[in-house]
Structures are given as structure tokens and as C-alpha cells.
């Protein structure tokens with residue numbers, strides 16, 4: 275996985291609440307057996323009409339947001355299914371950071387496995403960033419993971435909270451499986467213990 | 476020792492490693508796999524030349540994509556679906572995991588097959604690349620959905636990197652009135668707590684109304700814990716649980732059964748356990764409910780009317796405006812005047828034998844309204860066979876329902892069973908999101924008995940008028 279570095283990018287305003295994974299990537303695109311190529315279908319049913327033409331006023335179709343790297347969204351973002359196709363589609367589109375007042379649990383975890391930084395902030399702070407995002411491509415936002423800060427083009431900065439382990443993995447681009455495999459002794463020992471105590475499992 | 480919740484107890488028994496910051500490696504006892512969220516995980520294993528660490532604890536079944544019409548024995552027409560199912564066939568074979576292929580009578584929705592085959596047992600950790608893994612919590616197993624990267628992680632290491640969630644108690648006191656079911660409990664809870672009310676928590680459902688439920692009913696309740704935002708839902712195991720598990724193909728036998736029961740009996744929350752959040756609802760006040768919007772929290776008793784956006788605050792008001800437009804509903808209209816086009820009975824929420832019995836009870840001697848499309852999709856081939864033995868299949872057929880083969884079907888419409896734009900469906904599944912059952916399709920969630928009643932009248936209907 276790529277290391278997550280400090281970046282400055284355009285933020286797209288997406289103020290809906292309860293954005294579910296069916297909206298992010300509808301099920302007809304889950305039939306793939308690959309991880310890549312889902313970006314064109316991100317928010318498919320909101321982004322294209324029945325004939326497959328772009329719907330002009332959908333935020334990611336507007337010229338200033340086509341290259342957005344940040345999405346500012348409403349509460350409970352990513353609710354619904356466990357499909358990792360949702361973060362795959364977001365990443366493939368080019369978005370690497372989602373800011374919202376809250377996230378659904380599985381989606382939140384899935385982001386980190388794919389080099390996407392989900393940032394949960396109090397509603398008032400999200401509202402401020404939403405206003406900022408509405409200014410379009412002139413208002414670029416800087417996300418500094420190391421410092422855990424977001425800075426607007428006006429120089430306003432807010433801090434965000436993040437689990438230290440998740441931060442470390444994102445910064446270093448670490449692959450969870452190899453990290454866990456280093457603890458194989460603990461897993462072996464656990465299995466021996468469990469087998470003695472609960473052999474039926 | 477400090478008092479513990481059921482969740483605390485199961486968690487402690489499964490920590491294989493704990494780092495200083497509380498990040499744990501949680502050992503996984505059962506890993507269920509289906510065709511949609513696993514191909515990329517197996518591909519990852521192959522690329523890294525890794526094996527499945529515990530193939531004997533890994534169970535796979537295709538369910539999301541499979542057609543539910545009888546001609547499926549001739550193969551799957553849709554090319555992408557076929558490729559995905561074939562990929563699972565191959566992965567199961569190559570990695571040596573337990574497998575129930577499409578044409579095995581035991582095939583069905585993964586969350587129905589697991590318990591049915593005795594793979595799900597009290598006190599276990601169960602995961603699956605599917606959010607409705609919460610279903611298995613009905614056995615007092617810690618069960619939750621994971622993403623595909625985590626599927627790969629579990630395949631390779633049989634563990635998951637986790638931090639402990641907080642404890643939430645949802646108590647349903649008293650007894651349910653006639654016509655009120657497990658589905659009404661779980662929808663009512665979400666209606667009260669909201670779709671994010673459980674975020675960060677593992678919920679334990681308790682109280683007299685939960686104890687009174689059958690195992691099928693408890694599975695329905697836990698199934699939708701995820702719609703309430705929770706990581707998992709739990710019900711403490713009791714005699715009903717043991718009775719259900721006993722004799723199933725992969726349940727322990729003989730002396731091991733005795734030892735297992737002894738441990739399972741300790742699996743309940745201590746009297747004085749600490750809860751981070753408590754919600755109490757009176758069972759006797761509960762009515763049969765339906766959803767009116769595009770979020771599972773948009774729940775009202777069937778006797779109510781469609782709400783107006785002004786009744787909500789902030790972002791929810793706009794969301795309601797949008798969802799009423801999508802649903803084609805006017806504020807103030809009685810829910811019982813909403814006409815439907817289609818009825819879908821099935822899914823991992825309500826595709827078990829008891830669900831089919833409840834629907835058949837309403838349908839017996841009645842017919843679906845002319846012109847309405849109605850289908851029953853049993854949750855597994857064995858549920859289907861049992862329903863045929865009990866004569867329930869005939870009741871459905873006589874009422875004019877299509878009697879399908881097992882699969883997820885119109886719950887998420889990845890197979891050919893889909894709603895067309897504007898088509899309105901009374902569904903026993905768990906999600907009413909925009910486009911969930913087909914682009915532009917309109918979904919009202921409800922219990923099997925309520926769906927059966929709606930099939931008869933062609934409108935959303937209070938089942939209590941028909942019992």
C-alpha cells in the first residue's frame with residue numbers, strides 16, 4: 275500500500291446524511307473479481323442518467339470537482355453493506371480523504387486498508403469545511419496526517435483524532451497481514467490453549 | 476472479579492495478542508465466505524503465496540448472485556455472475572475449505588446455512604465478508620461483518636485486528652401482542668435508536684420478549700443490529716439455543732457436547748454488569764410496523780400516516796424530503812392506503828422456516844391480489860424442502876406466489892430478481908435504500924405475516940385485521 279503523505283487538494287461538498295454503500299457503488303458493479311476500475315461507477319445512480327450520460331449538476335461531474343481528492347459529507351457516511359468495493363471506488367476515483375461527522379463502522383475500517391483517511395469531526399467543524407468546499411477548486415484544503423490537522427486555504431486549522439495504530443499503518447503504508455504474521459507465535463499458542471479448553475470448536 | 480457482560484466474556488476468550496494501545500488480535504472460530512466479497516481476497520493470497528490458515532474453520536457458499544429459478548441447474552446465464560460463482564468453486568477447491576455449491580440441497584444464504592449446519596455455536600467468534608453476519612449473534616456468538624481486506628486477513632491468519640467496542644443493552648420487556656413479531660422488534664428498535672444509534676457498540680438484546688422468541692426470531696432480531704449501526708448483536712444462549720443446535724451436522728457430540736453445554740451455560744451477562752448505553756422498550760406497546768422511507772430508521776406502526784419533512788430536524792429533514800420523493804409518497808396519507816405492486820418473502824432476515832410458516836398462516840385459503848407479483852425465496856435448500864414437507868409450499872402456490880430456489884434474490888437484486896423503476900415492494904428483507912432492490916424500486920420493509928397480508932389486499936395492511 276502507498277504511504278499516506280500530507281497533501282493539498284480540492285474538497286467536494288456532499289452534504290447528504292446516511293450515504294449508504296449502495297449509493298457509493300450500486301450492486302451491479304460488485305460482480306467484478308478485481309479491485310480496480312470502479313472509479314467511473316462511483317455514485318453511479320446519482321452521477322449518470324438512465325442512458326449513461328452524466329447528470330450535469332451532480333457534484334463530481336462539475337468541472338471544479340472532477341479532480342477532488344477530499345469528500346466532505348454528512349453523518350453516518352458509508353452505512354449499509356460491508357462491501358469494500360465502496361472504498362475501492364472512492365480511491366479509484368482519486369478521493370483519498372473523507373470528512374464527516376460520523377462513519378459507519380465497517381466502512382471506516384475498510385478505508386484504512388485502502389489508503390483512504392476517514393476523518394470524523396464535530397458537526398460544526400464539518401459545516402465550516404462544507405462551506406469551504408462549496409467555494410470550488412480555489413479553496414484547497416491541506417490534510418496533514420502526521421500532525422492530525424486540516425488547514426483551509428484561509429489558513430484556518432482544525433485537529434482531528436485518530437487511533438495511533440491506524441495512523442501508523444497509513445503513514446507507513448503497512449500491510450496488516452505481514453504485521454500479524456509476525457505475531458504467529460501468539461496465534462499458535464492461542465490455538466493450542468483453545469483446543470485444550472474447547473476442543474469442539 | 477469485576478462483573479462482565481456476555482460480550483466481555485466472549486471477547487476475553489478470543490484475544491490471541493494484545494498490544495499496549497489495546498489493539499488486539501481476535502481469534503476467529505468460524506469464517507463464512509460468499510462469492511461477492513471474496514474473489515479479491517483469494518487473489519491476494521495467491522499473489523503473496525499464502526495458504527488458508529484454518530481451512531477446517533472456513534465455510535463457503537454462493538448466494539448473492541445465484542438465480543432462484545429452477546433452470547439454474549443448467550448454469551448461470553449472466554456472465555459476470557457465473558464468473559464470480561465459478562471463482563468461488565475454484566477457490567474453495569484450491570484452498571480446501573468446506574463448500575456448498577449451487578446445486579447442493581444444503582446451499583442457501585450464508586447466514587442461514589451456517590446455523591442450519593451447526594457451524595455457528597454459542598461463545599464463538601464468527602465473521603463473514605457480509606454485514607448481516609450479525610445474524611449469528613442469536614446464538615450468543617460474537618459475529619460481525621468485515622471487508623474484503625479483512626477476509627484476506629482472516630484467511631491468512633485466522634485472526635482479526637480489533638479494538639473492543641462498548642456495551643449496549645437493548646431490553647424488550649413484557650410480551651408481544653398478536654401479529655407482532657421479531658421483525659417488528661428489530662425495526663422498532665432501529666426506529667427508536669436510529670441507524671447510527673449503535674455505532675461503536677455491541678448490542679445485547681434481552682428481556683422477556685426476546686427470551687420468548689424462537690431461535691429463528693432471535694436471528695431476525697440480531698440480523699438487523701447492523702442497520703442500527705452496531706458492530707454486532709447478541710442474545711445469551713439458553714435451553715432453546717441448545718435445543719436448536721443439538722444434533723446438527725457440525726455440532727459437538729457425546730462428551731464434547733456435555734463439555735460444551737457446561738461452558739455455554741456460563742455465557743450470560745452478570746447481574747451487575749456495567750452498560751455504556753441502555754435502551755428499554757415495552758414489548759406490549761409494540762405494533763406491527765413498516766418502513767416508509769429509504770433508511771431502515773424510517774419506521775412507523777402500520778396504523779400511522781406518512782410523516783412530513785417538517786417533523787424532522789437538520790439534515791434529516793432534507794433526507795426525508797428526498798426519500799418521500801423517491802418513494803412517491805405524500806405526507807399525511809395513511810400508510811394503509813399505500814398500494815403495492817410486488818411482494819418479496821425471503822432473505823437472511825426472514826427466509827427461515829418459521830417465517831414461511833407465519834406468512835403461510837395468513838395466506839391459507841386466500842389468494843394474492845390479481846396482477847400483483849409475489850415470490851417466496853426460501854433461505855436454503857433445506858428450508859425449502861421442509862416447507863414442501865409441511866405443505867407450506869402448496870399454500871404459497873395456491874395463493875399465487877412463485878416458489879423459488881434458495882438465494883439472496885430480490886433482497887439486493889444482484890441476480891435477475893429485480894424491481895423496475897417505480898415498482899413498489901412489500902419486502903421481508905432488511906434494507907430499503909434507494910435502488911437496493913433494483914434501480915428506482917421502492918421498498919417497504921415488514922414482517923413475513925405483514926407481507927403476506929399486503930399480498931392479499933394489494934396495499935400495506937395491518938395483519939391484525941386478518942388473524
Ligand code: SF4
Nearest residue numbers: 607822823883886887
Ligand atoms: S439475503 Fe440480503 S442481506 Fe442477507 S446476505 Fe443476502 S444480500 Fe445480504
